[in-house]
Amino acid sequence: MSTKAAQRTHISLTSPFIMEMWVIIFLVEFVKGSLLVALLPVYMENILGLSVTVVGFAFALQYLGDNLFRSPSGWVMERIGFRWTMTSALLLILVAVGMIIYAKTAITLSIACLILGIGTSPLWPCVMTGITELAGSTKSGSSGAAMGAVEMASLAGTGIGPIVVNFLMDQGGQSYRVAFLVLLGCAAVVVVVALFLPKRISSSGTHAVVRDMQGLGGVVERKKISPLESIKRTLHQVRTTLKVSRILYPALFLQAFAIGLMTPVVTLFARTELHVSPNQFSLLLIAGGGITVLALIPAGKLVDRIGTTVFLNIGFLLAAFSLALFSQVRWLPLAFIAVALVGISYALILPAWNAFLAKQVPKGERGTVWGIFLTLQGSGMVAGPVISGRLWDHVGHGVPFLMSAIVMLILFGLHLLIVHRTKLKFKTS
Numbered sequence: 001m002s003t004k005a006a007q008r009t010h011i012s013l014t015s016p017f018i019m020e021m022w023v024i025i026f027l028v029e030f031v032k033g034s035l036l037v038a039l040l041p042v043y044m045e046n047i048l049g050l051s052v053t054v055v056g057f058a059f060a061l062q063y064l065g066d067n068l069f070r071s072p073s074g075w076v077m078e079r080i081g082f083r084w085t086m087t088s089a090l091l092l093i094l095v096a097v098g099m100i101i102y103a104k105t106a107i108t109l110s111i112a113c114l115i116l117g118i119g120t121s122p123l124w125p126c127v128m129t130g131i132t133e134l135a136g137s138t139k140s141g142s143s144g145a146a147m148g149a150v151e152m153a154s155l156a157g158t159g160i161g162p163i164v165v166n167f168l169m170d171q172g173g174q175s176y177r178v179a180f181l182v183l184l185g186c187a188a189v190v191v192v193v194a195l196f197l198p199k200r201i202s203s204s205g206t207h208a209v210v211r212d213m214q215g216l217g218g219v220v221e222r223k224k225i226s227p228l229e230s231i232k233r234t235l236h237q238v239r240t241t242l243k244v245s246r247i248l249y250p251a252l253f254l255q256a257f258a259i260g261l262m263t264p265v266v267t268l269f270a271r272t273e274l275h276v277s278p279n280q281f282s283l284l285l286i287a288g289g290g291i292t293v294l295a296l297i298p299a300g301k302l303v304d305r306i307g308t309t310v311f312l313n314i315g316f317l318l319a320a321f322s323l324a325l326f327s328q329v330r331w332l333p334l335a336f337i338a339v340a341l342v343g344i345s346y347a348l349i350l351p352a353w354n355a356f357l358a359k360q361v362p363k364g365e366r367g368t369v370w371g372i373f374l375t376l377q378g379s380g381m382v383a384g385p386v387i388s389g390r391l392w393d394h395v396g397h398g399v400p401f402l403m404s405a406i407v408m409l410i411l412f413g414l415h416l417l418i419v420h421r422t423k424l425k426f427k428t429s
Helices: 003-008 016-047 052-068 070-102 106-120 123-135 144-169 175-194 208-214 227-241 248-262 266-272 278-306 308-328 332-360 366-394 399-428
Strands: none
Touching (some): 016 070, 016 175, 052 070, 070 106, 070 175, 144 332, 248 399, 308 399
């Protein structure tokens, strides 16, 4: 390996790209968390008088917009670069928040939530592609610490946003207006930060598509082609370069599905089964989320040194055990222990899982492939809450957490199979 290539395998957490994406991720998740967790449910039902069904439909449109446009945004990013892809998309978040402030009808709010989802869709394809580029070779690059850093930004924004908004909503008659204006200001800051992103990370300065098309046989000149032809070439490039185990695809779905099963019922479970006060529930969230956030970067650095396999195996098994335990406990101190174990397990899983995926992404069309991977994961996040609600209503209150534990055990098995097949393929090649 050349000296230059060796240097690229180490990602500095203080590099301009990582710092800029850290700020963008934190503020975007701050806005999303504030709107979806704290502000919109109360505002739409109590102030605008809309039904819970309408609230759920609007939120579903947000997740749908985010999920459906991840692959297209990755494809667009390959062609126009990080800066203008992110700036254009984040402007949509600014538009969506502005629409929500003045919306009075269910249709307007639903459209605003859809626009919000579309605006957030390029976020993870761009950051994952950028980190993969910074790591250099997808087989030897060390991206665990960087993955941990951006996951920490995401979790911190999602957690701090609702806390800040709840505080603002308790401050008087104009509290909703103030909260909305704070979120509008955050959205504006995000757009400004996006303008400082690089167009591309590759030092060669060549367009990714031109560089990749050369690998298909012959030199391809820089000439304009139709969008349809560009899409055809992209799909061909993905088919010829993406050599991953088919088992990875259901694993991508299940990884987010496990989280989606818990998301809509964790608050209900804490209130109806554990009978906690709002302050006690906040402490539960800190016990789980706080431990995850604090442990992400150290865990990511260890992933870079040791590898992903050990962390994923331990993380999946620990998550399965702790989720099963949480589903059965009715004593608050034991619930705190279970939640803390869940937090530790996710601190092990998140950076290792993203670093594991980064090794599967080919050099060609990284943005498109990351978009495909994240779309598959996002579909699990869409399906999880739907099934979770039915399990809660018709089977039992602890069943969604038991189902999530079972999914973690399945992921443990799938990961072992993927690693085993990869080793066999490496030995025979």
